[in-house]
Every structure is written in structure tokens, then in C-alpha cells.
Amino acid sequence: MTSFYLSNPYQPPQAPQNLPLNEPWALFGGISPDLFMKQYWHKKPLLVRGAIPAFALAAQSDESLDSPISGDELVKFACQDNVESRLVKAGPWSLSSGPFAKKSIPSFDKSHWTLLLQGMEAHHPAAAKILSWFRFIPDARLDDLMISIAGVGGGVGPHFDSYDVFLIQMSGRRQWQISKQKDLSLNPNLPLKILQRFKAEHEWVLEPGDMLYLPPHIAHDGVALDTGCQTWSVGFRSPSFKELLQEGLWRIAESLENIPELEQKFTDPMQRATASAEQLPEELIKQIEVKLRQLKLDQVEHFLPGITAYLSEPKQQAYFDGPSKPLSVGQFSKNLGLKKLIPHAQTRILSLGNEVFCNGENMNQGQTKDITKAWQSLSAEKVLSPRKIQGVARSSLYEAYIAGWLIFES
Incomplete structure (x- = not known):
């Protein structure tokens, strides 16, 4: 009898709401998230064979498990205006940005090309589910999930990232070389950020279901060994203190409008005649010092709301389209008791204590207790289970629904 292989797309599960942080996970090679954070996070690389056991289990049953998103689907995404995509070719190196015409993307049997698609968690539920596995790391640190698909020999050259990244092999094989080298100078003559001198210290070939974690500033080079090689990268943002303080100060400056x-x-009725007219008056300095003390601008809690609002802003490419036939306040209130309300895929929600910030806005100001609790559930659980809520009219919850930031689960 002729044997054959079934090729099924892998269906990643949604992580549970309460992650078992102290129990061993296959994703980390049998150690717990708590142990991973203590021993590896921001410290040293970790290679995990069979991080997604489903691929090995399928192979044992003579089945072939494929990526949750096919290569053809990824090409279609790269042709869309609302998807951030880039095409990298080697020999010579070139970089171009999407959206692309389909004919401009090399066929899968061609070599030495890579298609990169950013923020795929906003465009495909499988990518969003993969991200849910990593919610033992604060949401404020999460950037996005990038998918790279490549022909044989495809890659982006030896480089380093300034952030933590999990590299999950989803289809085909990829060879990875890494180095802890201190020389991170870049080649100034190339259109990509490629290291001028790369000396590999370790080398592995990752099979589907394997994962490689790299902390910041580890030099690495990944080369596709098979047609349609897919690597899914979960990346984490690492804003500078300059960026955070600037954003916090800017929002504090805005808030001064509300202080009559x-x-x-x-x-300056006490100003005396001065022989140093060119100097900033002492009286002005004293009065400004008083105002600063009154505003408590030297205390971190006055900066944190602005910083949280900034970190909750959606990506620049995010686009929200409100409902074509919006529910009335009464219909919306009724639906809250019947259906789950969830954030739009591109919505970001963060909390600062009991305050909740959604897409850069404080959602608690002037809201009832019911609305505040609803936002806290959306922030912590990324879903609002059916419940009766008072004070829906003119609430931030209804306004977010009208804006397309929140949607009812279909």
C-alpha cells in the first residue's frame, strides 16, 4: 500500500487566562516561565527543541504539520495597504517596502529572498494566539509578532537586535549562527543593518516546532534551508529613558491646561532695582519653584500616567473602522449581557494600578464603577464576559465601541 503524508496547518491554542508560572512548559524545554525569567531573560540565549510538541507528535503519526498561515496567504498580506511588509534580497543586498504587487514577490522556488511581515497578530488569529503564550511578560514590553518567509538561502544577513526576541520555526528549516561578540559595528555601504564582521560561536538547524530565544545585542544570522521557510518572531519593545520621559513630560504639559x-x-511687586538686568530675575525663579512644588513634578507618580498612555498607543500603521451599523446605546447595553466584548486586534490596553489606558487614552476619567471594572477586565483578561453594566450612555466603553477599538466577539 502506498504511504502518504497529510499536511495540516497547525492550530495554535489560546493560552489560559491564568498562566501556570511555576510549572514546567514544553515551550521552554521543561522549565517554568518563572525559571526562564530568572535564568535566561535579558541574560543568555536558550535553544528549545520541540518547543511546540504538536509538530513532533504529528511526525510520529506520519503526518506533516504545516504553518498556521500558508505561504500564499502571506504573499496576499504583503500586497495589502494595512500590513507593514519588507522584501530583502541577497546578492547584492536590497531592501524594499510594501505594499507589493504580487508579481514583484519572487516565487517560492527562487533563492536568496526574504519577505518580512510585521504586526501579524493584528491580521491573523493564529498569530494573536501565539502572542497569548507570552503574557507572563508585561504587555508594556510586547512589540509584535513578525513573520518571515523565505526561499532557500534567504535571510537578512548577520545582525543584532536591541530587544529580546523569540524565534519560532513554523515551516521548513533555518540555520542559525549566533555570537556574543562585542564588535557590533555595521557595514555602512549596505541598505540593511548588517554587521561588518561576524564570527559565529554556535550553530544550529531549527526544525518546525523548535524555538530560539535571544536577549538583546546577541549577533545572529539565520539562513533558510528549505523552500517557503517560515520563522515567527515575537519581539519586545525597549524604549529609551529619553523617549519615556519626553512622552511623560509632554502629557504633563498638556494636563496644565486643566489647572485654572x-x-x-x-x-513681582517685591522686585528691586538691579545692576544685572541681563540675568533671569530671582523673583521669577522663586515663584516657579513654588509652582513646581505645588504640582509635585519631582514625584514619579505624576509621570507614570503619561508614560502608560504612551505605551498603550497602537502601532502607527493601525487603522480602526467603526461599525458600519453601530448599535444604539440600548442595543449595546443589551449586547453586553449576551456577548463577549473584546479589543480590536490592533487595540492596546495597559493598566496603571486601577487606571486603564486604551490606545493612548485614560478610560477611567469620569466613569462609573461598573465602567471602570469593565475596563479593568478588558485590560487584565483581554475580554469582557457577558454582564449587565450600568451607565453605558456616553461612557468610554460605548465610545470605544463606536471608534472600533472594541468589538463584540462573533
Whole structure:
């Protein structure tokens, strides 16, 4: 009897709401997330064979498990305006940005090309489910899930990242070389950020279901060994203190509009005649010091709301389209008791204590207790289970639904 292989797309499961942080996970080679964070996170690489056991189990049954998203689907995504995509070719190196015409993307049997698609968690449920596995790391640190698909020999050259990354092999094989080298100088003559001198210290070939974790500034080079090689990269943002403080200060400056007493003009009835007219007046300095103390701008809690709002902003490419036939307040309220309300795939929600920020906005201001609790559930669980909620009219919950930030689960 002729033997044959079944090729089925892998269906990643959604992670449970309460992750078992102290129990061993296959994803980390049999250690717990708690142990991973203590021993590896931001410290040293980790190679995990069979991080996704389903691939090995399928092979034992003479079945072939494929990526959750086919190569043809990824090409279609790269042709869409709302998907951030790039095409990298080697020999010579070139870089171009999408959206692409389908004919401009090499066929899978061609070699030395790579198609990169950013933020795929916003465009495909499988990618969003993969991200749910990593919610033992704060949401504020998460950037996105990037998918690379490549022809044989495809890659982006030896480089380093300034952030943590999990590299999950989803289809085909990829050879990885890494190095802890201190020389991270880049070749100034290339259109990509490629290391000028790369000396590999370790080398592995990753099969489907394997995963490689790399902390920041580890030099690495990945080369596709098979046609349609897919690597899914879960990346984490690492903003500079300059960026965070600038954003926090900017939002504090905006909030000064809501303090009427600051509209008062500076006066100096105690000013004396001065022989140093060019100097900033001492009286002005003293009064500004008083105002700064009153505003408590030297205390971190006054910066944190602005920083949280900034980190909750969606990616620049995010696009929200409100419902074509929006529900009335009454219909919306009724639906809350019947259906799950979930964030749009491109919505970001973060919490600062009991305050919740969605897409850069504080959703608690002037809201009822019911609305505040609803937002807290959406932030912590990324879903609002059916419940009766008072005060829906003119609430931030209804406004977010109208804006397309929140949707009812179909």
C-alpha cells in the first residue's frame, strides 16, 4: 500500500487566562516561565527543541504539520495597504517596502529572498494566539509578532537586535549562527543593518516546532534551508529613558491646561532695582519653584500616567473602522449581557494600578464603577464576559465601541 503524508496547518491554542508560572512548559524545554525569567531573560540565549510538541507528535503519526498561515496567504498580506511588509534580497543586498504587487514577490522556488511581515497578530488569529503564550511578560514590553518567509538561502544577513526576541520555526528549516561578540559595528555601504564582521560561536538547524530565544545585542544570522521557510518572531519593545520621559513630560504639559490657577500672570511687586538686568530675575525663579512644588513634578507618580498612555498607543500603521451599523446605546447595553466584548486586534490596553489606558487614552476619567471594572477586565483578561453594566450612555466603553477599538466577539 502506498504511504502518504497529510499536511495540516497547525492550530495554535489560546493560552489560559491564568498562566501556570511555576510549572514546567514544553515551550521552554521543561522549565517554568518563572525559571526562564530568572535564568535566561535579558541574560543568555536558550535553544528549545520541540518547543511546540504538536509538530513532533504529528511526525510520529506520519503526518506533516504545516504553518498556521500558508505561504500564499502571506504573499496576499504583503500586497495589502494595512500590513507593514519588507522584501530583502541577497546578492547584492536590497531592501524594499510594501505594499507589493504580487508579481514583484519572487516565487517560492527562487533563492536568496526574504519577505518580512510585521504586526501579524493584528491580521491573523493564529498569530494573536501565539502572542497569548507570552503574557507572563508585561504587555508594556510586547512589540509584535513578525513573520518571515523565505526561499532557500534567504535571510537578512548577520545582525543584532536591541530587544529580546523569540524565534519560532513554523515551516521548513533555518540555520542559525549566533555570537556574543562585542564588535557590533555595521557595514555602512549596505541598505540593511548588517554587521561588518561576524564570527559565529554556535550553530544550529531549527526544525518546525523548535524555538530560539535571544536577549538583546546577541549577533545572529539565520539562513533558510528549505523552500517557503517560515520563522515567527515575537519581539519586545525597549524604549529609551529619553523617549519615556519626553512622552511623560509632554502629557504633563498638556494636563496644565486643566489647572485654572496657572493662568495667573507672573507679578513681582517685591522686585528691586538691579545692576544685572541681563540675568533671569530671582523673583521669577522663586515663584516657579513654588509652582513646581505645588504640582509635585519631582514625584514619579505624576509621570507614570503619561508614560502608560504612551505605551498603550497602537502601532502607527493601525487603522480602526467603526461599525458600519453601530448599535444604539440600548442595543449595546443589551449586547453586553449576551456577548463577549473584546479589543480590536490592533487595540492596546495597559493598566496603571486601577487606571486603564486604551490606545493612548485614560478610560477611567469620569466613569462609573461598573465602567471602570469593565475596563479593568478588558485590560487584565483581554475580554469582557457577558454582564449587565450600568451607565453605558456616553461612557468610554460605548465610545470605544463606536471608534472600533472594541468589538463584540462573533
